Amino acid sequence: MRTILIVEDEQPIRKMVGLALGRAGLELSEAANAEQAYAEINRKRPELILMDWMLPGISGLELVRRLQRDAITQDIPVIMLTARNEESDRISGFQAGIDDYISKPFSPAELVARIQAVLRRTQQPPPVKTLEFGALALDTVSHRVTASGEELEFGPTEFRLLKFFMQHPDRVYSRAQLLDNAWGRTVYVEERTVDVHILRLRKTLAPHGFEHYIQTVRGAGYRFSPDS
Amino acid sequence: MRTILIVEDEQPIRKMVGLALGRAGLELSEAANAEQAYAEINRKRPELILMDWMLPGISGLELVRRLQRDAITQDIPVIMLTARNEESDRISGFQAGIDDYISKPFSPAELVARIQAVLRRTQQPPPVKTLEFGALALDTVSHRVTASGEELEFGPTEFRLLKFFMQHPDRVYSRAQLLDNAWGRTVYVEERTVDVHILRLRKTLAPHGFEHYIQTVRGAGYRFSPDS
DNA sequence: CGCGGCTGTCACGGAACTGACACACTCTTG
DNA sequence: CAAGAGTGTGTCAGTTCCGTGACAGCCGCG
Numbered sequence: 393m394r395t396i397l398i399v400e401d402e403q404p405i406r407k408m409v410g411l412a413l414g415r416a417g418l419e420l421s422e423a424a425n426a427e428q429a430y431a432e433i434n435r436k437r438p439e440l441i442l443m444d445w446m447l448p449g450i451s452g453l454e455l456v457r458r459l460q461r462d463a464i465t466q467d468i469p470v471i472m473l474t475a476r477n478e479e480s481d482r483i484s485g486f487q488a489g490i491d492d493y494i495s496k497p498f499s500p501a502e503l504v505a506r507i508q509a510v511l512r513r514t515q516q517p518p519p520v521k522t523l524e525f526g527a528l529a530l531d532t533v534s535h536r537v538t539a540s541g542e543e544l545e546f547g548p549t550e551f552r553l554l555k556f557f558m559q560h561p562d563r564v565y566s567r568a569q570l571l572d573n574a575w576g577r578t579v580y581v582e583e584r585t586v587d588v589h590i591l592r593l594r595k596t597l598a599p600h601g602f603e604h605y606i607q608t609v610r611g612a613g614y615r616f617s618p619d620s
Numbered sequence: 621m622r623t624i625l626i627v628e629d630e631q632p633i634r635k636m637v638g639l640a641l642g643r644a645g646l647e648l649s650e651a652a653n654a655e656q657a658y659a660e661i662n663r664k665r666p667e668l669i670l671m672d673w674m675l676p677g678i679s680g681l682e683l684v685r686r687l688q689r690d691a692i693t694q695d696i697p698v699i700m701l702t703a704r705n706e707e708s709d710r711i712s713g714f715q716a717g718i719d720d721y722i723s724k725p726f727s728p729a730e731l732v733a734r735i736q737a738v739l740r741r742t743q744q745p746p747p748v749k750t751l752e753f754g755a756l757a758l759d760t761v762s763h764r765v766t767a768s769g770e771e772l773e774f775g776p777t778e779f780r781l782l783k784f785f786m787q788h789p790d791r792v793y794s795r796a797q798l799l800d801n802a803w804g805r806t807v808y809v810e811e812r813t814v815d816v817h818i819l820r821l822r823k824t825l826a827p828h829g830f831e832h833y834i835q836t837v838r839g840a841g842y843r844f845s846p847d848s
Numbered sequence: 849c850g851c852g853g854c855t856g857t858c859a860c861g862g863a864a865c866t867g868a869c870a871c872a873c874t875c876t877t878g
Numbered sequence: 879c880a881a882g883a884g885t886g887t888g889t890c891a892g893t894t895c896c897g898t899g900a901c902a903g904c905c906g907c908g
Contacts, residue, residue, distance in 0.1 A: 394800075501720050505737075534845065535792040535837045543848060547865055548839030584885090585867050591887065610875070610884065775854050812896090813856055819897065838864070838895065 396507060397421045397438035399429045399455065400473065401448055405496075409442065412500030418507070426450040426458075433465060440507060443490070445474035456490055469510050473498075523558040525618040528602050530558050539600035549574065550593055557606065557616030566613040590614055624735060625649045625666035627657045627683065628701065629676055633724075637670065640728030646735070654678040666696065668739060670731075671718070673702035684718055697742045699734060701726075751786040753846040756830050758786050767828035777802065778821055781814075785834065785844030794841040818842055 396413055400406050401424045410420040421436045423429040425448055432438070441459075443452040450458075452472065459465040469491040491510045494503060523530045527540040532555060537544045546554060553574040565573070567583035575581060594606055607615045624641055628634050629652045638648040649664045651657040653676055660666070669687075671680040678686075684698050697719040719738045722731060751758045755768040760783060765772045774782060781802040793801070795811035803809060822834055835843045 499721065501718075505719075533792070534790045534843060535840050549866070581867065582869095584869085587885065588867075588887085594886095608885070777855070809856060810858095812858085815896065816856075816898085819899095822897095836896070 393417070393419045394440075394511070395419045395421050395436045395438045396440050396442060397423060397429065397432050397436065398442040398444075399423045399426070399447065399452065400442070400444040401425065401446075402444075405444075405473075408500070409503065412503055413507075415500075416504045416508070418504075424448075426455045429455060433459075433468070438468060440511060441468055441470045442503075442507075443470050443472050445472060471506060471510060523555070525558065525561065525605070526602075527600070528558075528597070528605065528618070530555055539597075539602065542600070544596050544600070546593075546596060550589055550596070553589055554593055557614075560616070562615065562617045562619075564609045564612050564615045570614065586614075621645070621647045622668075622739070623647045623649050623664045623666045624668050624670060625651060625657065625660050625664065626670040626672075627651045627654070627675065627680065628670070628672040629653065629674075630672075633672075633701075636728070637731065640731055641735075643728075644732045644736070646732075652676075654683045657683065661696075668735060668742075669696055669698045670735075671698050671700050673700060697738050699738060751783070753786065753789065753833070754830075755828070756786075756825075756833070756846070758783055767825075767830065770828070772824050772828070774821075774824060778817055778824070781817055782821055785842075788844070790843065790845045790847075792837045792840050792843045798842065814842075 394417075396418050398406055398409055398420060400409075400422075403424075406420075406422050410422075413420045419436075421432045421438055423432045429441075433441075443456055445452045447455070456470050456472075459468065459470070471492045471494060472490045473494055473496060475496045492506050494506055521532045523532070528537070529539075530537045535551065537546060537551070537554065553570065556570070556574045567586040570586050571581060571583065590606060590608075594603060597603060597605060602618075605616060605618050607617060609615055622645075624646050626634055626637050626648060628637075628650075631652075634648075634650050634652075638650070641648045649660045649666055651660045655677075657669075661669075671684055673680045675683070680700065684700075687696065687698070699720045699722060700718045701722055701724060703724045719742065720734050722734055751760070756765070757767075758765045763779060765774060765779070765782065781798065784798070784801045795814040798814050799809060799811065818834060818836075822831060825831060825833060830846075832848070833844060833846050835845060835848070837843055
């Protein structure tokens, strides 16, 4: 069954949403704050998150930004729930990468319709999401990396690492940050392991002239930058 | 022309709705009670039903429940018309499976907008009858798969799996997604079962040179892609 | 009731991937 | 230039992941 996570501090709203989703054949997972949200995400792997704008502690918007930074969670679509209808809020929400936006109060039907619309859009025939830098292209949908059309082979970890780099070009990341984002924050592995995977990436990229795309910043970490 | 059925005992309202729909290029079919509603459904096969809450005899809500039980009518979307805005009514309506809800009085423009919104999200694009990739062709109507004219034999599950793949080429699907889409969300089977069916698909496809059409993406799932 | 097709599960073995380590090399600092 | 910190690289064992054959349950059919 498809699981939807709601992050919302008001229990009555969670209950109402639970009823509406149940009728549509969707399971609801509930969290009242950011900490519970992380726990539920790990436990249930929800396919979509309903995020309240106002939360005690870390705000919903800030939580969305953090989820977007993490490779494990960034592919989960988010619908924002908000009491206010201010244009400025909408904009910062969309900038943070949310997929839709519902202002309270909303009807159960609207909620379900929007959820299903977002699910359709994000998992069935979504626009091909391709990251391109020069002749190097990474397609997140087909899990393919091509150099001038020729396919390059990567292992799962290398793929996640390269994907993360291509999503955040021109920025230096420490080994710890790369572990957080391409490995997930749960596991502990040696920081030097990152070096090894960087090496493997470079090895595969080198024959196609992308050798210098991943640069070492001594004492700081690594940077993906096709322009230097 | 698209036909909308209104089930409503007050003639003036039917007339007003008929005018509004006419301007929007929609045909109106009218029924004043449950019996007439069944007759009109059989005669006109409406694409959507506007159902008044209060009807003489069988109530609108009860009628919706009965329509939902019947395989012929359960796919027709329903919009409820109701005089009062009571939350309890809304909930039992949504539980019965209605798609939207309009409280009287409503403006013709709102009515048309909601009808079109419901039609948009319930009406799927006409399904493609034959899926073809090179010499491999799958006919969804006759349930046949041919390779250069020669027929290939598949079991029901394998057929659904192959059909899903051919409907969504060049995309990686996890075992869970494949189970959702080719098995349905209700049953629980082991994820590894997918592997076995992939194997069986490949076995049947291999003698005709389509061996590589289904690719393993380690750590992610499988991909149907005739081009690599 | 026996038969054959279809399906889901399991166990086994092999292949691919990963993380760790050792050592070589480079750069910085004083 | 020497020392030490930081990084590149080859290698390898453990682990995970996947392909595959075997098999038992189910169901429709004669």
